Amino acid sequence: MVARVIGILAVCAWCAALGIGCSALDTSPKPATQALPPLPGQATGVLTTAHESFGAAVNDFFARRPEPVQPIEFPHNTHVSQGLTCTEYCHESVTKGPVAGLPSVKTCMICHEAIATDRPRIQQITALRDKGLDLNWQRVYGYPAQSHVKFNHAPHVRANVDCATCHGNIGGGTVAQVNVKLSMGFCVNCHNEKKAPVDCLTCHF
Amino acid sequence: MAVDLDSCTGCGACVTACHAENNISTVGAEQAAIGRAKHWIRVERYWEGDFPDVRLKFRPVMCQQCDAAPCEPVCPTYASHHTEEGLNAQVYNRCIGTRYCANACPYNVRFFDFFNPSWDKPLHLQLNPDVSLREVGVMEKCTFCVQRIKSAKTQAQAEDRELKDGEIQPACVQSCPPKALVFGDLNDPESQVSRLSRSTRGSTLLEDIGTRPKVNYLARQTQL
Structure with a gap:
């Protein structure tokens, strides 16, 4: 483990010397406008064929993924x-x-029209449904x-x-x-x- | 696969369908002019005779899925290899972009990704989710629409039945208006493609170099 950390630090020092940036360790403020995808003929900044950036390669090495944040x-x-099974209604x-x-919020309301209607979170999703909005679930896997x-x-x-x-x-x-x-x-x-x-x-x- | 050259009108529907199905990116006119364009299937044109007595012949050419494929032994990472079904597979994960396979291919049907794929908006919304996007630095080529082969097999398995002849249709076969392209199982002697391949009109491309291609071209009989 120690050797691995030293190895990573050495790579970072090498990158810094060559002026190669990487998203994992980049602390500088991001520009307001997102960069557009590279056009044909434009440099892509891709370091390896397997990862889109050096930071992505480092994240993959440590098996790090951005944590998905769920709406509720x-x-x-x-x-x-x-007694509800995974595949019965939701998946x-x-x-x-x-x-x-x-599942969409409508699926929730199949049961929650009647069940646990006094809970604040259920009232929250009922309000969402009434406004015609939906829950913005994030994929985990x-x-x-x-x-x-x-x-x-x-x-x-x-x-x-x-x-x-x-x-x-x-x-x-x-x-x-x-x-x-x-x-x-x-x-x-x-x-x-x-x-x-x-x-x-x-x-x- | 069998290609009936009598029926082919050279309309190019197969080329368009292939681009749409397989998320093949375009590289722009400038790059295409220096030979970096990618077309997993192309329609070759042959002019015969002198004006005004000229004849035009077409031949759609895609990866021939050779049994003795020259691209396979040259690949240092086994990215290009043969499957048990006889497909000549290209594994993008393994490919390190040596381009030896494209050099070895006598049919010029392998293409190198010189750039990451990009599309003008809103074309980026029409990509096929069943096919992965190849990034810069890998080789790509016709897969006989392996995603369709897979999904047809999964469907047949789900319904607990055998695959029917003609059930699997690659994008080029499906889109061909005169049905010049026929896809099927060559191991099944009763399939339509087997019957067509046994035809006396049949021949394969560059037969004498011994690659044993799995695409059979049925020669023209009518004259336009």
Whole structure:
């Protein structure tokens, strides 16, 4: 670990000497206008083919991802302890296609029209629904674009892979968090165990 | 795949469909002029005869998915490799951009990403979510729309049935107005593509170099 930190510091010193910036350690104030994506012929500032910036590479090395901030602190444990399953209402696309889906406020109101209407948070979402607005849920799990992974939930659900295998015990906590690091080794181990294909084109295309 | 050159009118619908389906970025006129344009499928034009007695012939050319692909042994990272189904796969994660494969390919159907993909707004909103965006420094080429092959298989599996012949349609096949392009399983002797490939009109590109391409071209019989 110490050697790793020293290594990173050495790389940082080298970058600073060459004038290469990186988003992980950049403390200077950001310009008000966001830079547009590079046009053809323009320098991209890409350091490696696998990461869009040096900072992204460093973040990936330490398995750091920006924390998603949810619009409300959704208590998964309360709902699961009431006997609601993950795929029943809230993530029901999971059996049909690639994306599990995040429920709209209308889905909440199927039950909460009648249940726990005295709680402030429920009144909050009722007000949202009445205004025709929706909850801006943030995805917690996902693959970075440069990993070229195309994941499909449906075949995994059909193969009776439990949600908890990849998502950990989300039903035991409140706000969803990344409990399992979905590395390629994690996927391939399970594919090997279950005799599922491990060809590159199974996931990467 | 089989291509019936009798039916091909050279309309270019396959090229457009391929660009839309596979998120193939454009590089601008200046870069295209120095050979950096990317077209996973192109329509080649051949003029025959002298004016006024000229004839025009077309030939759509995409990755030939060779059985003995020259691009595969030259790749130092196995980014270009053969799958069990016989597809010539390109794994972007492994590719380090040596471009040996493009040098080795006799059909000029491999393309290098000289730039990160970008589109003029609002075209960036029309990208296909089933296909990944290739970043600067990797090679890309026709995949026979592997995402469609995958999704058709998953669908068949979900419905607990075998894949039907003609169920999988790459974007070029689907968009071809005269149905000149036919896609299917060459291992199944009864499939339409197998029957067409056995035709006496059939030939493959640059047969004598021994790459054993999996795209069969059916020669023209009619004269325009």
